[in-house]
Amino acid sequence: MPNKDAILSFEDLEIHFTLRGQILRAIRGVSLDVARGEALAIVGESGSGKSVFTKSAMGLLDANGSIAGGHIWYDGKDLAAYRTEKEWLTIRGKEIAMVMQDPMTSLNPLKTVGDQILEAVLLHQGLRGEAARQAVLEALAAVGIDDAPRRYRQYPHEFSGGMRQRVVIAIAVACRPKILICDEPTTALDVTIQAQILDLIKQLQKKLDLTTIYITHDLGVVANVADRIAVMYAGDIVEVGRCEEVFYDPKHPYTWALLSSLPQLGVKGQELYSIKGTPPNLFQEVKGDAFAPRNPRALNIDFVERPPFFEVSPTHKARTWLLDPRAPKVEPPELIRHLRQQGGSRHV
Amino acid sequence: MAKYIGKRLLRSLLTLFIIITIVFSLLRLMPVEGYFQNFEKMSSTQIRVGLQQLGLTDPLPVQMAKFWKGVFQGDLGVSHKYRVGVSVLDIIGGKMPLSLSIGLCSLGIALLLGLPLGILMARSTRTRWKIGDRLGTVFVVVIQAVPAAVYYLLIQFYGGRLPGASMFFDAGRPATWLLPIFSLALGNIAYYAMWLRRYMVDESNKDYVKLARAKGVPTAEISRKHIFRNAFVPLVQFIPTSVILTLMGSLYVESLYSIPGMGGLLVTAIQTQDNTLVQALVLIYAAISILGLLVGDILMAILDPRITLGQKEGGR
Numbered sequence: 012m013p014n015k016d017a018i019l020s021f022e023d024l025e026i027h028f029t030l031r032g033q034i035l036r037a038i039r040g041v042s043l044d045v046a047r048g049e050a051l052a053i054v055g056e057s058g059s060g061k062s063v064f065t066k067s068a069m070g071l072l073d074a075n076g077s078i079a080g081g082h083i084w085y086d087g088k089d090l091a092a093y094r095t096e097k098e099w100l101t102i103r104g105k106e107i108a109m110v111m112q113d114p115m116t117s118l119n120p121l122k123t124v125g126d127q128i129l130e131a132v133l134l135h136q137g138l139r140g141e142a143a144r145q146a147v148l149e150a151l152a153a154v155g156i157d158d159a160p161r162r163y164r165q166y167p168h169e170f171s172g173g174m175r176q177r178v179v180i181a182i183a184v185a186c187r188p189k190i191l192i193c194d195e196p197t198t199a200l201d202v203t204i205q206a207q208i209l210d211l212i213k214q215l216q217k218k219l220d221l222t223t224i225y226i227t228h229d230l231g232v233v234a235n236v237a238d239r240i241a242v243m244y245a246g247d248i249v250e251v252g253r254c255e256e257v258f259y260d261p262k263h264p265y266t267w268a269l270l271s272s273l274p275q276l277g278v279k280g281q282e283l284y285s286i287k288g289t290p291p292n293l294f295q296e297v298k299g300d301a302f303a304p305r306n307p308r309a310l311n312i313d314f315v316e317r318p319p320f321f322e323v324s325p326t327h328k329a330r331t332w333l334l335d336p337r338a339p340k341v342e343p344p345e346l347i348r349h350l351r352q353q354g355g356s357r358h359v
Numbered sequence: 360m361a362k363y364i365g366k367r368l369l370r371s372l373l374t375l376f377i378i379i380t381i382v383f384s385l386l387r388l389m390p391v392e393g394y395f396q397n398f399e400k401m402s403s404t405q406i407r408v409g410l411q412q413l414g415l416t417d418p419l420p421v422q423m424a425k426f427w428k429g430v431f432q433g434d435l436g437v438s439h440k441y442r443v444g445v446s447v448l449d450i451i452g453g454k455m456p457l458s459l460s461i462g463l464c465s466l467g468i469a470l471l472l473g474l475p476l477g478i479l480m481a482r483s484t485r486t487r488w489k490i491g492d493r494l495g496t497v498f499v500v501v502i503q504a505v506p507a508a509v510y511y512l513l514i515q516f517y518g519g520r521l522p523g524a525s526m527f528f529d530a531g532r533p534a535t536w537l538l539p540i541f542s543l544a545l546g547n548i549a550y551y552a553m554w555l556r557r558y559m560v561d562e563s564n565k566d567y568v569k570l571a572r573a574k575g576v577p578t579a580e581i582s583r584k585h586i587f588r589n590a591f592v593p594l595v596q597f598i599p600t601s602v603i604l605t606l607m608g609s610l611y612v613e614s615l616y617s618i619p620g621m622g623g624l625l626v627t628a629i630q631t632q633d634n635t636l637v638q639a640l641v642l643i644y645a646a647i648s649i650l651g652l653l654v655g656d657i658l659m660a661i662l663d664p665r666i667t668l669g670q671k672e673g674g675r
Contacts, residue, residue, distance in 0.1 A: 069573060071569070071572060071573060074485065096577065096578055100575055100577060102575075103572065103573060103574065103575035104573065104574040104575030104576075105575055108573065108574065109570070109573040109574075111566060111569065111570055111573070113566060116565060116566040116567065117566040117567055117569070117570045118567055118570070119567040119571070119585055119589065120567070120589075120663075120664075120665055121588065121589050121592065121662070121663060121664065121665075122585075130571075130574065130576060130584075131574045131575075134574070134575050134576065135575065166664040166665070168664070168665050179570065182570070182574055183574070186574055186575065
């Protein structure tokens with residue numbers, strides 16, 4: 012049953028894709044609660060399934076993908092049972108909106124920016140005519156675009172990358188959603204703009220009382236914005252906890268490896284850490300801990316049985332046998348121990 | 360915008376001028392018998408006098424200047440062979456309206472059937488068995504691959520047996536218009552369907568379509584307001600040319616159904632060596648082709664705001 016405090020609750024979610032007759036198990040039984048009003052970051056490498064996972068809550072999976080099991084609870088309804096477009100239209104935009112990765116391509120090049128925001132206003136705010144136009148101008152101003160009446164009539168190619176991402180955010184916000192999914196919102200932007208966009212989203216979250224879900228592989232972004240982190244690997248969440256818990260006291264070997272490969276933690280003159288090997292082939296059944304083959308500290312049982320979640324604290328849990336009381340004591344890499352000592356005193 | 364149109368217009372006029380100059384100069388190399396009706400019976404003195412009267416012994420630049428003067432006064436000369444003494448503009452003016460009306464009807468039908476077919480095919484690519492797309496593709500491939508002459512003949516042969524229809528054209532009987540119009544439309548239906556399908560499939564895979572879905576726009580509306588609208592822009596460029604080309608008529612369809620249109624005129628003019636008529640026809644054809652391209656480009660610029668107006672126009 013759905014968690015009462017959660018606004019969105021994934022329960023044993025399984026997502027399969029059919030590719031050339033084979034079945035790819037992109038999401039393998041993931042449960043995750045998203046608390047009302049929080050900023051949750053889902054981190055993981057490319058192909059780990061973080062994007063697919065969140066898209067499933069909007070019914071935006073590609074045609075060859077489907078929810079093969081589990082539930083997505085939102086407002087007492089199970090979105091995993093939604094089949095028709097009519098059902099999904101009650102969710103898309105209206106309840107959950109999305110900011111996509113590449114602002115250069117996610118706006119229609121032949122429509123004015125104003126019209127594209129207007130589309131969202133007409134669909135979701137129930138306004139018409141001049142009132143709708145005013146709402147668009149407000150949305151433009153709210154995302155920090157000056158001279159809104161003039162900008163309204165301009166086309167996307169007359170905007171810079173950062174400005175276009177602001178427009179995309181304005182579209183999402185103009186839908187008046189409860190949840191905002193930001194799918195790598197800063198990946199395509201240059202570094203100086205990244206911080207501005209993140210600040211903008213944070214500020215809007217507070218102002219509009221939004222719940223935000225960030226999807227990213229940039230831990231710098233996470234540290235900046237997230238209350239909570241879920242680490243995803245090979246279609247499964249391996250560790251979830253509050254931001255400082257995951258950064259300063261990580262428990263899963265994959266999280267260790269991920270943090271160790273942060274350039275910010277590298278020592279000058281030494282080669283930056285990188286995770287050996289490749290993620291498992293999801294066309295085949297994954298046995299045990301998906302990360303075991305790449306984990307130099309893997310236990311024997313990691314290859315045999317999938318670990319359950321072990322609670323570290325009420326807010327922090329990890330899916331690794333290392334937390335089993337019977338497990339031998341395995342020390343995290345030195346770099347991670349070092350982080351732990353710094354815990355709280357310094358940000359990553 | 361005005362600046363862009365002005366520039367393109369000037370460039371078009373320059374192109375036209377160059378084409379006409381070349382054609383005009385080349386036609387001066389034609390045998391002079393094309394200027395006289397009974398050349399065989401004329402003595403060399405008569406020929407020289409005749410040529411002098413026509414101004415053909417003048418130096419080339421002088422002839423050219425006279426020709427251009429005539430063009431600006433709406434006088435393209437008189438026919439010497441095809442219909443002796445009749446102004447070529449009258450000859451053309453008597454034939455063009457018929458070709459134009461048949462051509463426009465067929466183009467209208469091509470757009471009315473071709474565009475929906477393209478939309479249907481594009482939308483069908485998203486369904487499980489893609490039946491619409493497969494059937495449509497068969498149609499497009501057949502029409503594109505089979506020589507038009509073959510299906511024109513089949514249409515005339517079998518269509519001509521339908522009640523009310525006829526194997527020959529009769530301007531007074533509307534039913535006889537149908538077969539030639541339909542024949543002409545077939546190729547364009549396939550053409551528009553093929554390109555619209557392709558552009559729509561391209562557009563529907565773009566990110567902005569995903570964003571539109573994410574903001575809750577219904578599929579049918581995305582298809583209409585975003586995908587079709589954007590996919591139509593590259594097609595718009597060809598439509599003015601298609602419209603204007605109907606002026607030329609279709610040689611094959613017009614001769615099949617004995618339609619007294621523009622279709623065979625240029626061929627006949629060349630065969631009978633009616634130099635003035637050839638010259639006038641080439642001028643008109645060149646002008647309308649250039650006009651078609653010009654209007655197409657201007658339409659594109661109006662519909663697609665990304666086309667930079669002014670400085671950077673080296674792109675096309």
